[in-house]
Amino acid sequence: MINKKSLTEQIYNLLKQKILNKDLKLGEKLNTRQIAEENEISLMPVRDALRQLSNEELVENKPRVGFFVKSFSEPEINDILEVRKMYELYCLKNYFSQIDREKIAELKEKISRSNNRLFTDYDNQLHQTIVDAAGNSYLSERYAELINYYKMLFNYLKDKRSEISRQEHLKLIDAILANNCQIAAKTLFKHLNTVDIKENIDLDSSST
The missing domain is CATH 1.10.10.10 (Winged helix-like DNA-binding domain superfamily/Winged helix DNA-binding domain)
Structure with missing residues (x-):
């Protein structure tokens, strides 16, 4: 009610x-x-x-x-994933020292032992933390809007990558905590680049 x-x-x-x-x-x-x-x-x-x-x-x-x-065509989904990659890699490379290490360390513990539902929440928090490091409210707001689209699409991701994704996030966190920007950027790029539309998103299940 x-x-x-x-x-x-x-x-x-x-x-x-x-x-x-x-x-x-x-x-x-x-x-x-x-x-x-x-x-x-x-x-x-x-x-x-x-x-x-x-x-x-x-x-x-x-x-x-x-x-x-809202529904999405395959080209639209690819555009969303590309822009997301641009946001996150830019912030990681240019504001690496400003990333909140304390929050990142807390997320490592949570991601390590979370179930799939909570993992999704912690996943989003990790990526948002990287973007927020820029200290640019306009950038963070635009990214949050973009991530709303991604959240809608994420529900159609097949489960076969869930454990691989968890390990990718932990590797990214370890690189950040070790202050290794090069490894962190490489890991983030690989992680974001593995979301293939035909392989990982079930578009048929989103149609009416």
Whole structure:
């Protein structure tokens, strides 16, 4: 049940989490009336929330058709992965000394013993920590928006790389803690470069 205070904001947060957690699939049509009825509210805050999500490009507003969870073509996914690589490698190489070593050390312990669900959270925290080292709020905000897309796609990654990914993250952390920028950059590049669309992302499962 939705609290009657800040209805638009609550519906926005509810739908955003459902999108990022794959409760709503890529390309799925969003039934505004059903959402309103399920939460016992009027249509207006639902539509306002969907417009806000549309402004963030997590939802597509198709005139005279309705609202849909954003879907991605293979070229779009490749573009997202390429830009992500540019952000992270730039920050790692140019702000290596500013990376928060204490937080990185804490993440190493968490990543080592986390289950798959928590590993995803710690994974995101590690990469965000590298970008935040730049101390550039605009860059960090743009990266966070990009990562929302990646989170949507990550839900379609096949599980076969999960343990390999964990070991790649631990190797990256060890290189940072050892103050070896060259090895850290090489490890990060290899890690980001292993996400192959045809091999690791099940696009068919995201279609409606």
